Amino acid sequence: MRIAILGGTGDVGEGLALRWAFHADHEIVIGSREAERAVTKANEYEVELSSHGVDEDIDGLENAEAAATADIVVAAVPAYHLVDTIESVAESLTAGTVLVSPAVGMRGDKAGMHYNRPGAGSVTALAADAAPEDAPVVGAFHNLAAGRLANLDVDLSMDVLLVGDDEDALDTVATLTEAIDGLRPLEAGPLDNAPEVESLTPLLINLAKYNDGLHDVGVCFE
Numbered sequence: 001m002r003i004a005i006l007g008g009t010g011d012v013g014e015g016l017a018l019r020w021a022f023h024a025d026h027e028i029v030i031g032s033r034e035a036e037r038a039v040t041k042a043n044e045y046e047v048e049l050s051s052h053g054v055d056e057d058i059d060g061l062e063n064a065e066a067a068a069t070a071d072i073v074v075a076a077v078p079a080y081h082l083v084d085t086i087e088s089v090a091e092s093l094t095a096g097t098v099l100v101s102p103a104v105g106m107r108g109d110k111a112g113m114h115y116n117r118p119g120a121g122s123v124t125a126l127a128a129d130a131a132p133e134d135a136p137v138v139g140a141f142h143n144l145a146a147g148r149l150a151n152l153d154v155d156l157s158m159d160v161l162l163v164g165d166d167e168d169a170l171d172t173v174a175t176l177t178e179a180i181d182g183l184r185p186l187e188a189g190p191l192d193n194a195p196e197v198e199s200l201t202p203l204l205i206n207l208a209k210y211n212d213g214l215h216d217v218g219v220c221f222e
Contacts, residue, residue, distance in 0.1 A: 003176070004070035006031040006063045006085055007077035009041040012102055015149025016074060016141065017045055021056040022152055024179035029059040031066030031089075038062065052152050068092035072100065072176065074141075079105040079116075079123045086130040095134040098169045101127035102141035104201040112209055113202035115195075122194035124163060136166035138173045139194045140185075142201050145208075148216035156182030158218035161197045165190050186221065 003020060005013045008030035021028050030045070032038035038060030049056050059066075067073050067089035077085045082103045093099070103123045105116040120126045124139035131137050140162045148154055160177045162185055164170045170187060177185035188197050200219060208214045 001072060001176075002027040002029065002070045003072045003074065004029045004031050004066040005074045005076050006066060006089065007075065007081070008032065009037055010076060010078075011146035011150065012141065012144070013074070013076035014041070014045065015144065015146050016076065017058065018048060018150055018152060019180045020176070021045065021049055021058060022052065022054055023181050024176075026176075026179070027059075028056070029061055029066045029069060031061060031063040033063060035060065035062040035065070038066070048152070064089045064092045067097070068094070070097065072098050072172065074100040074102070075127060076102055079103040079118075079126075082123060083126055083130045086127060090130070090132050090135075093132055093135045097135050098172050099127065099131050099135050099137045100141070100173055101137060101139050102144075103127070104142050104198045106202050106205075112206040115199040115202050117195055117199075121192070122198055124191055124194035124198065128191055136164065136169035137191070138162055138164035138166070138169050139191065139197060140173050140177065142198050143204060143219050145204070145216035145218055148218065154216075156180070156218070157220060158182065159184050159186050159220050161186055161188040161200075161219070163188050163191055163194045163197055
């Protein structure tokens with residue numbers, strides 16, 4: 001399976017790219033608004049993987065080109081860039097391409113981070129509104145600690161909550177999640193439940209802020 005990670009030069013994109021390349025036999029392509037930056041980052045990821053004994057070719061392309069070649073597109077961009085990014089690649093998506101959104105709207109103050117719920121109800125809903133009708137959207141990977149995800153020497157042992165309205169797309173993303181050692185996918189219901197999932201992220205950030213030893217805290221349900 002070919003996975004395009006738009007915004008793959010950022011923290012979450014880096015972690016997902018490294019983990020899928022390290023743990024699973026999938027083709028990874030890094031997308032960016034600038035193809036040159038995507039190529040540079042893809043080369044850096046190859047070097048990091050090589051240092052862990054994995055020789056993997058990772059492509060770097062401009063976002064629309066990356067999306068056009070992929071079976072799965074992960075829009076690993078900040079919430080305020082999400083709609084523009086999806087709209088910029090919409091015509092490049094082939095029918096049935098699964099679009100994954102890990103973005104969370106947040107605002108910060110002296111106390112910490114707070115969930116910034118958009119008028120659409122959730123950031124995942126914004127993604128669904130911007131996506132073509134034949135590209136099912138799944139919300140996933142919202143609550144992962146980026147630093148922990150990108151550190152291939154660290155065990156993850158975290159749950160990934162999935163929301164979506166298309167069962168086949170949910171199954172596909174669940175399979176991709178399980179391909180990364182230490183991640184367990186859990187369905188949290190339809191897209192209408194995305195606010196509850198997204199709002200966990202600022203909570204986790206605040207826990208990390210106020211408690212020693214929780215810098216890379218995630219969620220795990222028992």
